[in-house]
Amino acid sequence: MKFTAEEVSRHCTLDDAWFTYNGLIYDVTQFMHKHPGGIACIVNNLGYDVTSISDNKHRWVKVVELLADCCVGELDGPPMTKADALTVKFD
Known part of the structure; x- marks a missing residue:
């Protein structure tokens, strides 16, 4: 399946956790609890x-x-980083 960056951005909770990496989308809801560097x-x-x-x-x-x-x-489409989301865009 294909999803836009906007669709991926809606999956941002502990119960529904997605991110993108090199053009692929990952549901890390279960994985993040196993991450050696911690969940944060x-x-x-x-x-x-x-x-x-x-x-x-x-x-x-x-x-x-x-x-x-x-x-x-x-x-x-293009990915969206956290920095992209926080950037103010002027018309």
Whole structure:
């Protein structure tokens, strides 16, 4: 299935936790409780793209393999990072 970044952004709760990574969408609702770095670092980015954050902090981790069972679809269009969502846009 394909979802837009806006659709992914609606899945940002502890009971419904999604993020995007390299164009794929992951439901990490169950995984985040197993994350070695704790749940907070995932919760702070739910609903957003985590590609640059993950690649920066987890260069040695094969995210796609690790989260293969959590993949729920593909991103339709550009990703949205938390920084993108917080940026004020002027017309």
